[in-house]
Structure formats: C-alpha cells, structure tokens
Amino acid sequence: MTSLRHDFSHTPSEYLHSHLLELVQLHKIYPDAITNHGPYYNYILADEDGYKMEMTTDGDYPNFRGLEKEEGRWVEIFVVEIERTYPCFQPTSSPFRLNASRCTQVRIIEALNSRLFLDFKSIHEIPRMHWRDLRYPIDTMGVVFNTEAYLDAPSGPRMEFYIRDNIDHQIKCVVTGDQVYAIRDGLDYMSGGGRRQVIVALKMWRVWNLCYFGPPEIWLETEGGFADFRFNARFPEVEEFTQSLLNSDPYVQKNGVEGLV
Incomplete structure (x- = not known):
C-alpha cells in the first residue's frame, strides 16, 4: 500500500526516478492540453490517509485514453517518474509531483471502488488556516444562500454565493466559466x-x-x-452534517434540506 506522504518525503534525490503506486485514488481529473488526438489530462491522486499528489502526462498516451472517465476509482500505477514541484500555487501540498510516460500502466482495483475520500474543512476553520496551507485547494461544505449569477459579465459568466455551517459561520464562493450553468441548474433543481x-x-x-x-x-x-x-449526498461527512442541521438549524427544520455534492 502506497503512502504518498511518507514513501517520497524521505527519498534521496538520486532515487527520484520511477515508482510503483500500489493503492491510490484518482481523486480529481482535469484537462491539461489539447492535441491533434484530443485532450490529455492531469490527475490528483489521494492515498488512504487523504494525502494528495499531482500526476501529469506529457502526451496523449494510449494507456491513458478513457481514464478521464474513471474519477473516484482506486488504482495501481506502474512505472511513474517523480520530480520536485515549484514553490507556487499547486493543486496539492506535496513537494513532489508524478509524471506519467508511455511506459506508465494503470490498473483499476474493482474491489475498492465503493470507497470515497474528501478531506472536508469546516467553514469556521478556513479563516484560521496557516498561510502556507492557503496555497493548496480544500474541500468544504455548507448550506447555500444569497446566490447571484452574472451570466453576461464582460469577463465571462460568473456566480457568487455564500455557504454557512450550523454554527453561523459563512464564506463567499465564486464560480466562473461553464461551471456557473451547472451549479445554477443544480441549485434550482435541488432547492x-x-x-x-x-x-x-x-x-x-x-x-x-x-x-x-x-x-x-x-x-x-x-x-x-x-x-x-x-450531486450525491451519500458521503458519511455530508450525512453527519445534514443530521446536525436537522437537530439545530431552525431554517432547515422548517424547510427541509437537500444534499448537493
């Protein structure tokens, strides 16, 4: 079983060449570039402890075609190169990044694919986060309110909304691009x-x-x-949060709640 934090953090530089990842999740997949053969993708991997590391691809490799549809799946990855990251905003806090090549193989582990992982930060924790941690993305959740959409903005579609927890903390969220329409339609349907x-x-x-x-x-x-x-409310953390709202939030007690995940 691979630990993305410990298996690489104590590895001398001269051994940062290739590695086998025995059990990691394709936590997030997003397009990186467009080629003549179509887009190729970058991958955010997560281990069982929730530690994340980015894996990039430098080309439209046959072994990776179709893998962009497997987000959330648990996999084994064979023959992947390791390199250090640069000190700027990165999708993960790891000092290392993996780079897949034509030799890299990915095998889906079917028995583990009911297991999901999100590292939720409470809304009231976010303002207290250390400045170093603000360089990396986070997961969070809350009840949506005060939604405003600016579909004709000069810089492109934009949506702003707030989320709150069950102890009256709140934070603003800003959405841009095509996600504006997806989250707008989802909110309309779920509410x-x-x-x-x-x-x-x-x-x-x-x-x-x-x-x-x-x-x-x-x-x-x-x-x-x-x-x-x-759109999925079956994560244990979301169900626990929902129950806490039902027990303590007068608005939820009066109007009910739907999960948007």
Whole structure:
C-alpha cells in the first residue's frame, strides 16, 4: 500500500526516478492540453490517509485514453517518474509531483471502488488556516444562500454565493466559466424552486485571502480546472452534517434540506 506522504518525503534525490503506486485514488481529473488526438489530462491522486499528489502526462498516451472517465476509482500505477514541484500555487501540498510516460500502466482495483475520500474543512476553520496551507485547494461544505449569477459579465459568466455551517459561520464562493450553468441548474433543481435548504460540498476549491485595510477578505473560488462539486449526498461527512442541521438549524427544520455534492 502506497503512502504518498511518507514513501517520497524521505527519498534521496538520486532515487527520484520511477515508482510503483500500489493503492491510490484518482481523486480529481482535469484537462491539461489539447492535441491533434484530443485532450490529455492531469490527475490528483489521494492515498488512504487523504494525502494528495499531482500526476501529469506529457502526451496523449494510449494507456491513458478513457481514464478521464474513471474519477473516484482506486488504482495501481506502474512505472511513474517523480520530480520536485515549484514553490507556487499547486493543486496539492506535496513537494513532489508524478509524471506519467508511455511506459506508465494503470490498473483499476474493482474491489475498492465503493470507497470515497474528501478531506472536508469546516467553514469556521478556513479563516484560521496557516498561510502556507492557503496555497493548496480544500474541500468544504455548507448550506447555500444569497446566490447571484452574472451570466453576461464582460469577463465571462460568473456566480457568487455564500455557504454557512450550523454554527453561523459563512464564506463567499465564486464560480466562473461553464461551471456557473451547472451549479445554477443544480441549485434550482435541488432547492425545489427555493423551498428547501441545499447543502453544497465543494471539492478542491482555492482559498483567497486578501487584506488591504481592515479585516481580511476571504473567499473560495474555482481555480485551475480542478475545482468541482457533485450531486450525491451519500458521503458519511455530508450525512453527519445534514443530521446536525436537522437537530439545530431552525431554517432547515422548517424547510427541509437537500444534499448537493
């Protein structure tokens, strides 16, 4: 079983050549470039402890065609190169990145593919995060309110909304591009025309923290193509959050709740 944190963190530089990953999840898949044969993709891998590492591909390799449809699956990866990352915004906090080649093989482990992983941060935790951790995407969830869509904005479609938890903390979320339409339609459907409270779980969104004068302004934003959300309320963390809302939130008790994941 591979630990993405420990298997590489103590590896001398002269041994950072190739590796076997015995059990990792294709946590997030997003397009990186377009070639004559179509797009090829980058992959965010997660191990059983939730530690994440990026794997890039430098070409439209036959062994990877169709793998973009397997997000969330657990796999073994054979013969992948390891390199150090640069000190800038990265999709993961790992100091290493994996680079797949034509020799890389990926095998799906069917027996494990009912297992899912999201590393949820509570909304009230986000303003207290260390500045180093703000360089990497996070997962979080909350009840949606105050939604505004700007479909004709000069810079492209944009949506802003807020999410809150069950102890009255909130944070702004900003969506851009095609995801605006997807999340707008999803919210309309799940809320039943505004009659129900909706829980949104956000996967790999970037935290922005700006402070010019006065208190800092903090918000979440889609970034780099890997931010996501899904329509599925079966994660244990979401079910636990939903139950806590039903026990303590008067708006949810009155109007009901739907899960948007």
